[in-house]
Amino acid sequence: MSNLIKLNNGVASLVEDDWTLVQLPATQIEERKQAGKVVLFKLTGEATVTDAQIADTVIPATGKIILPLSVFIARNSEVKARIAQGEIGVWLATHELLENLTQQQADLNALPIIAIFVERFADGRIFSLGNLLRTRFGFKNELRAFGDVLRDQLFFLKRSGFTSYLVRADRSAQEAIASLTDFTKPYQGAVDEPRPVFKRYNRGA
């Protein structure tokens, strides 16, 4: 049973995942990923992904694959032709910078999918990243959340522009679908409905 929920014209259903996610080799610098980027830079001045990890990452020769941002950037020439064929997507961790992606790939809509990995349920950076991808960088294709994704984030993820949600493997995605509609008339404007409540309804006096 698939654990991937996908929105299609606002209708959610479980679908099979036809993308293969490429992971970086294990890393020892988990803690620093939690630091804000500004502070991270000030504290360490170093990147969270090493050249060796990027070099050691195995890129499958065929199929539809989602690459880590650092690999997508550093080994772009290897996958250039496949990007043109629509076989390549990118994933970011919540501490990574969208600007690094857009500097490499000006036309984001050449990518069929962008995914964001949320390491900890409580990491709300994912919402701002989704919002920016949709409103600032004009990304129109599938925007996926994966990692520590539970049903209680789904409403917020949907409002922040995410259109697919890979629910954590130990939970029922079927049950989780219900949470996408926890609230029917949200107050504020967001990605899925930019008009705040006071512009959608005549609320009288």
Place this chain on the structure above:
Amino acid sequence: MYKYDEIDQQIVDERVAQYRDQTRRYLAGELSEDEFRPLRLQNGLYIQRQAPMLRIAVPYGMLSSAQLRKLGDISKKYDKGYGHFSTRQNLQLNWPKLEDVPEILADLATVEMHAIQTSGNCIRNITTDQFVGVAPDEVIDPRAIAEIMRQWSTFHPEFALLPRKFKIAVSGTKNDRALVQAHDIGLEFYRDSNNQVALKVWVGGGLGRTPILGAVIREHLEWQHALTYCEAIIRVYNLHGRRDNIYKARIKILVKALGIDEFRKQVDAEWAHLKDTDNTITEAELARVAQHFDAMPYENVPAHDAGFDAAVASNPAFAAWVKRCVHPHKQTGYRAVTLSLKPHGQAPGDISSEQMWTVADLADEYSFGELRSSHEQNLILADVKLSDLFALWEKARANGLASPNIGLLTDIICCPGGDFCSLANAKSIPIAKAIQMQFDNLDYLHDIGEMELNISGCMNACGHHHVGHIGILGVDKDGSEWYQVSIGGKQGNDASLGTVIGPSFSADEMPGVVQKLIEVYIKERTPEERFIDTVRRLGVAPFKAHVYAKNEVAA
């Protein structure tokens, strides 16, 4: 006050259903402790030392009599028959059962109340000053904007899981009583040179472990942009604030790390994209919400009342209460009244169910059925006729709500401390009680005059000890409870953070320490000089010398 329409009601009802299911899944083992924590915190439910604690939202401190009556019912039915008003103007229940919380929320929803975002790493209850709408020095009544911001921040999808808690205060008066400089964002409303409503925006203030007063990020912001500008600030913080260390995760740390100028640059760059987008507030919406806060149906009454004047002249106890608990009002013949939740020997801010019902009745009888909670943890009837004050006082006094100590030494701001809070390093309520008993002589108390004494049981500073004229902080030393004393803190426009006077004290010593601080003040003060001004004039040295004198002799 703001009255829900069906959209507001639907959101609160849907929240009850959502939280009911979250609680069910937690109790059924489908949500782990770690997974449930952020969910219950977003609903104000803590797991405390003794029991869960539920923090009920009181948006910008406004309550109707029906709401307070229901809070009395709820605290009777689901708790031990009392509640505690906090420094964020909310009401806390200290003994609810986790299993009962969905029912409590359902009860709250019947009177347009909830516990949404009273805790957790999201935008918290927006606060303002308790005399909003009636204060003579008010330039703008900020409640309509506060309500619009309440709605905007409720389940804001982008800011549901920030690096840390996020607090916003609004002020519409010349004399700030909302502590705008001690908040993550402080919004100070004023009329600009074109007589248009504008905002001065402060950012990066906060107490806690690293107390910092906020910096001005923008001198002039048109009110229409209040939401989008806050969005820009919080987005920069959400993306760049630290998440590796909760003690360094507040926005003040980011602002300090970047410097206010660089932070402003980043916020302005973000705002350039958000300005004039859909969350820009419209004239129509402001007008619609503002109607809910129209002036009360005041009667035309004279500025003086002979009965009131006679009662003040003949009854010293009433006169003392009037002096401390009755405040000026912009409507002729009306006054605002503070009902003290600081009777000597009780936990500051505590109120019984019976008292809640009584206050609800008093609000109905004397103040158009509305009241407010203050960050000093008292209740306010904002619209009382001069001619009703004596009758109100008699009833309030009979119910233990008329201690004439507002603004005096025993009007102590105090967090629940180690008796309840699992974060606390030390108890705070017994210290407050001991100090109140030490200064039980009313004449002496009045002679000492205006004084703010704030007590926190740990450096999270829920008791705002940094901005107390005298601040007391509970600290843990080798597993036992000690108290660090600071003086010279102040809230308001000329806010300052207190200076620690020296090594900490045991609980037993605390009333004596306060006594000695007061002795220095009495000896050194010039006529009409307040304690805080004496401290500012003389510095810490003479206070320190007197407080520690005995120890030096003993050594």
